[in-house]
Amino acid sequence: MDEPAIGAPVMIDGLRFVPMIGSGEISRGIAAVAGALVERYRDRNPLMICVLNGAAIFHADLIRLMPIALEVDYVRVSSYDGGLSSSGTIIFTASASTQLTGRNVIVVEDIVDTGRTVDWLRGYFMERGAASVEVASLLYKREAHMMGNPPEYAAFEIPNRFVVGFGLDYRQQGRNLPAVYLLDDILPAEG
Ligand code: 5GP
Numbered sequence: 001m002d003e004p005a006i007g008a009p010v011m012i013d014g015l016r017f018v019p020m021i022g023s024g025e026i027s028r029g030i031a032a033v034a035g036a037l038v039e040r041y042r043d044r045n046p047l048m049i050c051v052l053n054g055a056a057i058f059h060a061d062l063i064r065l066m067p068i069a070l071e072v073d074y075v076r077v078s079s080y081d082g083g084l085s086s087s088g089t090i091i092f093t094a095s096a097s098t099q100l101t102g103r104n105v106i107v108v109e110d111i112v113d114t115g116r117t118v119d120w121l122r123g124y125f126m127e128r129g130a131a132s133v134e135v136a137s138l139l140y141k142r143e144a145h146m147m148g149n150p151p152e153y154a155a156f157e158i159p160n161r162f163v164v165g166f167g168l169d170y171r172q173q174g175r176n177l178p179a180v181y182l183l184d185d186i187l188p189a190e191g
Contacts (some may be wrong), residue, residue: 004064004131005085006019006020006022007019007040007179008177009032009114009175009181009184010177010181012164012170012173012174013041013170013171013173014053015183015184016168016183017066017163017164017165017174017181017182017183017184018178018181018182019180019181020059020088020134020163020180020181020182021156021158021166021179021180022179023178023179025164026138026155026156026179026180027061028070029138029155029156030058030061030062030065030138030155031065032155033062033136033153033154033155034062034065034089036153037052037062037066037106037136037153038066039078039138040106041066041070041106042068042105043068043069043165044066045069045070045071045103045104045113046053046070046071046103046104046105047071047072047073047098047100047104047105048062048063048069048070048071048072048106048108049072049073049075049096049101049105049107049108049121049125049172050072050073050074050075050108051055051075051076051077051107051108051109051110051112051117052074052075052076052094052122052166053076053169053175054109054110054111054167054168054169054175055108055109055110055138056167056175057156057166057167057175058108058110058138058166058167059072060083060135063106065132068081071098073096073097073098075092075094075095075096075160076092076094076097076128077090077091077092077093077120078091078092078093079116079117083169086116088101088119088153090116090120090160092135096125097150100128100129101128101129101130101142101170102129102133103130103131104130104131104137105125105130105132105133105134106133106134106136107121107133107134107136108136108137109135109136109137109138109151110137110138110139110166110167111134111137111138111139111140111141111156111163111168112137112139112140112141112145112150112151112154113144113145114144114145114146115145115146115147115148115149115150116146116147118135118137118148118151118160119147119148120151121133122135122149127145129156134152135149135152135153136154137150137151137153137154137155138152138154138155138156138166139154139155139158139168139180140154140156140157140158140159140162141157141158141159142157143155143159143160144160153168156180158180161182161183161185162182162183162185163180163181163183164177164180164181164183165177165179165184166176166178166179166180169180170183175176
């Protein structure tokens with residue numbers, strides 16, 4: 001089947017974003033992650049925890065490509081940079097309601113940047129008795145990664161640049177874009 005041509009740039013709140021990963025390519029990337037997870041987690045009833053808001057679309061697509069027994073839950077976290085602390089603090093604004101003891105947890109993220117969020121979530125779930133925690137991320141900025149282990153499953157590695165679409169936002173806009181777009185911050189040459 002012909003794939004639709006990758007789209008035109010979009011404007012969000014005065015900034016221009018250019019297409020980077022088209023929807024067909026995203027579907028193939030998610031299918032590859034789903035295949036790897038099915039291999040590893042068949043008969044282990046994994047608990048697939050979606051990190052809201054950004055991972056909602058990836059999570060929904062991923063679990064529907066996994067024809068095995070699994071359960072889902074959702075957390076919402078926000079990073080708070082206190083100003084006095086350069087490391088920042090991560091706080092739950094909604095935590096998982098499932099009992100974690102002995103569970104094989106898969107944290108489903110939209111993007112792993114510095115790694116701080118998923119590193120903290122790994123520790124949190126292990127402290128609450130999870131038998132294992134792995135991370136599946138749609139996007140991974142390897143160059144920006146500073147903390148903990150890289151994601152065990154990443155559909156795409158991308159450069160250390162700002163992206164929106166497929167769940168990711170700029171000022172809460174752009175999450176509904178069906179492709180991933182890159183901030184076009186290359187300034188036009190002078191003269
Ligand atoms: P980390 O804790 O790995 O540094 O960052 C994770 C969070 O930062 C992601 O869940 C996401 O909310 C945000 N983030 C990091 N890079 C980007 C990006 O390029 N675009 C958007 N929209 N959010 C990002």
